Amino acid sequence: MTAGGARTRVAVIDYGVSNLRSVERALTAVGAEPVLTRDPRAVDGCAGVVLPGVGAFGAAVDALDALDLRTSVTAAVERGLPLLGVCLGFQLLFEWSDESGGRPGLGLLGGRITRIQPCRGKVPHMGWNRLRLQRPSPLLEGVAEGTWAYFVHSYAAPADGADVVAACEYGGATLAAACGRSGVYGTQFHPEKSGPQGLRLYANFLRICQGERSQVHPVPGRRAAS
Secondary structure (H helix, E strand, O other), rough: OOOHHHHHHHEEEEEOOOOOOHHHHHHHHOOOOOEOOOOOHHHHHHHEEEEOOOOOEEEEEEEHHHHHHHHHHHHHHOOOEEEEEEOOOHHHOOOEEOHHHEOOOOOOOOEEEEEEHHHHHHHHOOEEEEEEEEOOHHHOOOOOOOEEEEEEEEOOOOOOEEEEEEEEEEEEEEEEEEEEEEOEEEEOOOHHHHHHHHHHHHHHHHHHHOHHHHHHOOOOOOOOOO
């Protein structure tokens, strides 16, 4: 909450393919005021943005574009608002995904989303895996090495990317679990389904929205999709 006791407003983007209610409950539990919206103008009055999502990449991109939310989300980042992408919302942050025949993402994080090709194990990757912390991040402050997190996905971000802050092992492969750069954050796992440590992550994001907004540097020159 702010000094005056009012809850900090966080926009939760509703583009029709999202796990909105569980994200809304998690944000409320940590003291935020979630604002579920598909109105690009509503983002302007919030201190941060959450981009959730489940389903197919192509359908998500089409929905964002149809509602003019792609422009709204990227413009919010350029103004310095923190952004958190969750699951499919995390994948949308990248330049490109091979899913749905190949589609461009928001270009806020560098890299390409590809189908999981584990040496063993089923696809989709579904269930609990331990997080391996790669480097410090305000999003993961207080989250312990080896914390269990809940995943459901068939495509993954590159695990060797410069923005990776946590990874996990599945089927003999290393997968990116969380990334962060210049106020843009994302988790492949579902924090809202990952117990107390997942709620800690939402609390950390809320603190970023409250205390670091003026220090967040806009993403330099959004990258074009390849």
